[in-house]
Amino acid sequence: MKSDRYDVVVVGAGLCGLTAAAAAAHQKMKVALVATGPGSFVTGSGWLTAQDVQRASSAPDLSEALAFFCELARRAGSPYAGDITSAKFLPTLLGDFQSVALAPLLLWNGEPRDDVSTAVIGVLGLSGFDESFMAERLSEQARAIGSSGTYTARQISFSHSIGTPVTTLRIAQLFDRDSDFRKELVCALRAAASGFQRIFVPGMLGLDSSEGQIAEFKSELGCAISEISTLPPSIPGLRVFHRFERYLQKIGVELFRGFPIDEVVIRDGVCAGMRIATPGHAMNLRGLCAVLATGRHSPSPLGLACAGRDHEMRPLDSTGALIARNLFIAGPQPHSASDKSDAMRILTGYRAGNLAASTRGNHAS
Amino acid sequence: MRLDDFAIDNCLKCALCNTVCPVLAADPQYPGPKRLGPEFERLRREGISTDTEWMEYCLGCHRCDLVCPHQVNASEMIARAKAEHRKPLVRGLRDWWFARPGLLGKLTTILPALSNLALAVKPARFLMSKLMQIAPQRSFPKYTRPDLCSSARAASTSAKTARQRVVFFPGCFIRYNRPELGRVVIDLLERNGLSVEVASSECCGVPALANGDAAAARSAARANIRAMAAQIDSGLRIVTACSSCGHMLKTAFGGVLESDKKFADAAQKIANNTFDLAELLMAQADAGELDTGFQRTNLLLAYHAPCHQRSQGIGRPWYHLLRMIPGVTVEDLDAGCCGMSGTYGFKQEKYPVSMKIGEELFVSIRAAQPQMVATECATCQMQIEHGTSFKAIHPAEILLRAYDRTAPDASRNACSESSKDCSSDLCECGPCRQKPEGRNY
Numbered sequence: 001m002k003s004d005r006y007d008v009v010v011v012g013a014g015l016c017g018l019t020a021a022a023a024a025a026h027q028k029m030k031v032a033l034v035a036t037g038p039g040s041f042v043t044g045s046g047w048l049t050a051q052d053v054q055r056a057s058s059a060p061d062l063s064e065a066l067a068f069f070c071e072l073a074r075r076a077g078s079p080y081a082g083d084i085t086s087a088k089f090l091p092t093l094l095g096d097f098q099s100v101a102l103a104p105l106l107l108w109n110g111e112p113r114d115d116v117s118t119a120v121i122g123v124l125g126l127s128g129f130d131e132s133f134m135a136e137r138l139s140e141q142a143r144a145i146g147s148s149g150t151y152t153a154r155q156i157s158f159s160h161s162i163g164t165p166v167t168t169l170r171i172a173q174l175f176d177r178d179s180d181f182r183k184e185l186v187c188a189l190r191a192a193a194s195g196f197q198r199i200f201v202p203g204m205l206g207l208d209s210s211e212g213q214i215a216e217f218k219s220e221l222g223c224a225i226s227e228i229s230t231l232p233p234s235i236p237g238l239r240v241f242h243r244f245e246r247y248l249q250k251i252g253v254e255l256f257r258g259f260p261i262d263e264v265v266i267r268d269g270v271c272a273g274m275r276i277a278t279p280g281h282a283m284n285l286r287g288l289c290a291v292l293a294t295g296r297h298s299p300s301p302l303g304l305a306c307a308g309r310d311h312e313m314r315p316l317d318s319t320g321a322l323i324a325r326n327l328f329i330a331g332p333q334p335h336s337a338s339d340k341s342d343a344m345r346i347l348t349g350y351r352a353g354n355l356a357a358s359t360r361g362n363h364a365s
Numbered sequence: 366m367r368l369d370d371f372a373i374d375n376c377l378k379c380a381l382c383n384t385v386c387p388v389l390a391a392d393p394q395y396p397g398p399k400r401l402g403p404e405f406e407r408l409r410r411e412g413i414s415t416d417t418e419w420m421e422y423c424l425g426c427h428r429c430d431l432v433c434p435h436q437v438n439a440s441e442m443i444a445r446a447k448a449e450h451r452k453p454l455v456r457g458l459r460d461w462w463f464a465r466p467g468l469l470g471k472l473t474t475i476l477p478a479l480s481n482l483a484l485a486v487k488p489a490r491f492l493m494s495k496l497m498q499i500a501p502q503r504s505f506p507k508y509t510r511p512d513l514c515s516s517a518r519a520a521s522t523s524a525k526t527a528r529q530r531v532v533f534f535p536g537c538f539i540r541y542n543r544p545e546l547g548r549v550v551i552d553l554l555e556r557n558g559l560s561v562e563v564a565s566s567e568c569c570g571v572p573a574l575a576n577g578d579a580a581a582a583r584s585a586a587r588a589n590i591r592a593m594a595a596q597i598d599s600g601l602r603i604v605t606a607c608s609s610c611g612h613m614l615k616t617a618f619g620g621v622l623e624s625d626k627k628f629a630d631a632a633q634k635i636a637n638n639t640f641d642l643a644e645l646l647m648a649q650a651d652a653g654e655l656d657t658g659f660q661r662t663n664l665l666l667a668y669h670a671p672c673h674q675r676s677q678g679i680g681r682p683w684y685h686l687l688r689m690i691p692g693v694t695v696e697d698l699d700a701g702c703c704g705m706s707g708t709y710g711f712k713q714e715k716y717p718v719s720m721k722i723g724e725e726l727f728v729s730i731r732a733a734q735p736q737m738v739a740t741e742c743a744t745c746q747m748q749i750e751h752g753t754s755f756k757a758i759h760p761a762e763i764l765l766r767a768y769d770r771t772a773p774d775a776s777r778n779a780c781s782e783s784s785k786d787c788s789s790d791l792c793e794c795g796p797c798r799q800k801p802e803g804r805n806y
Contacts, residue, residue: 004651037434042381163393169383173390177725207384232379249699258431259678278678280615280636298434 006032008356009287014039016331016349017293023353034256041237045229047103050087052341065350076247078240081108095137110226112147119196124157125166128231129202156188168204172235175206186220198224203236261301271327289356293330328352375435376403382429387702391721398429402439420450424706426672447577459497463708464578467568470541473508500716506542513547532596536610538743550606569613586618590631606642612673614639643682659767661692667735671742683760690767700729705748727752
């Protein structure tokens, strides 16, 4: 197999692209993943709301796709909790409760619990996380849904130099690298948690810490803990992203990070590859099949040529003619409100990855 | 990395750049690429000074540029601000020299033995630390009289049947410190059907840009274009074995000649025709022209991709090439920046942060317990050997050696002079094999 030649080239590394790359790689395809950023993982925690799942619920293969995604997350070392038939309320930065179907484990302990006292713990100097406001709002919201749980604001500070301004990123980096800092954090949190059964903290418990480190931290803490995702960059989201990326690389997916697609090379109704805008000369990644999962916020590499897609997710031009028979457009349809959900991103990524893998089989001869 | 005036407006302040900045991870006080780059750039464009000593602390690793979903070239903005930054006299003088490794190489190799002695003896190192603020913990690489041109020309005339001709851009380290590595590169290329001319090039200019000396970078770029004029016109492919030289050539000398139309066109031509050695060998493999007659070599390697290799966007060609050798196991460390960044780690005030950045890489090397580390950047090699007890070498040496484990080659010849300073890490001569420590092979 030639170095620049792949069975499947996936463009985009958000929920959709990562799932597509993994689906194709699990079908023993040689996969290249091209991306310039982590998609929505930088702004969110990577959780799936119940509404998201509901919007995609008419698809017969939704549960299969989400089960695949959860298995993927488990293997990547970033397990998700929950399932698609039930949901629970989890707290947000605005002091709301959001109905969530699936979420990374560190965020899963946040549901309203009757007769449970929770400390919402902020960090001195950390902007964008107002524990007093959140505690007040959460108490109100909990009462509104008939929960007798209480929420109280607490604040911690560190003797460690964590720079100015204090950000969750800096705390997370120290958490990853510095065992003394982890000890200090545990002590500070334990003191703040005294008298409470559970604590909420900003999403800051490391970007790359191992599952073992997190487990040790939790056991030393000695009470239930839940993270709340903060303003970008979202530490919980990037944590999931890094684990997924590492896992994909481990199963043989080749990552091309940092350079946008210059051109989707299409000849005679077949996508011949992707030209990546690398310095000096563009790199031409040839794939027997390609998946575009570039999201709603980036311009499509196909430009205005693509007016829609057929039932096999292949791009159509404005006359309804097929643009390329080995190219699959994953992610939300441009003008469909029902598609704009993270569950749909996973579902279309899963479908596109599998379609690309099976199409590649037909083309291999 | 799209270099245009609108890049600044593309910054949405998501701070993703900050999450990958090695300096920020090591020193929480560092303002980070978001602030030093696009945030301050807005002020700079209004004529408001944003000068701070922190500008000097940017490694120029380009990780922030690569991670940006909107192609904001933060590190290039910082590099331009760095050129405006005023340093105290001693640091300025030291960095003037650090910006000119070519000149340093020419001078030290007039009498290499004397220069090496002067750079190695303790009193001299002490004086350098006191007078020039050069970290006393570091050792300088040994200088050797440059003889790459003559031997290469002699070699290339014998390869008349070669189908293609390429130009080898050796860079300062190969020219003045490790010409034998240059011969390894030439042997590898010739073995794979390419006839090699050695460019009579100067420093690529990366050290000048890194030290905030835009004038020196421009003058280096012009000198290189003049030196390679004939080869550029004939459209020959240019090969680099140093990832920083490759990065510089591929980015049209970091855009330092943008305002000079005549030179800018030539720089772009160079950029279009420049290939990393491994990239070219992989292209040979794709064309079915790579000699894959590798001998079994039982070797456990850890591969570290230098930042300037990643910034070229060529994937991981060395990782794949090394894995073609039967018996070789390669672990891709993927553990971030080594922290050396050329001359950065030699600077006394930056030594602690340099070592702290490297810690993650050191830990992952120790965990992998390889027989040696393969990495194509000379200063990454220095940092790895300084921070761990593991030997680090250029992967080209491993590849060439795997072709024929009995035939003498350039790296082997080097060791016959003195087994103590043996520069061949795959050497199997008696004294080398008996060396108990400092060698993990």
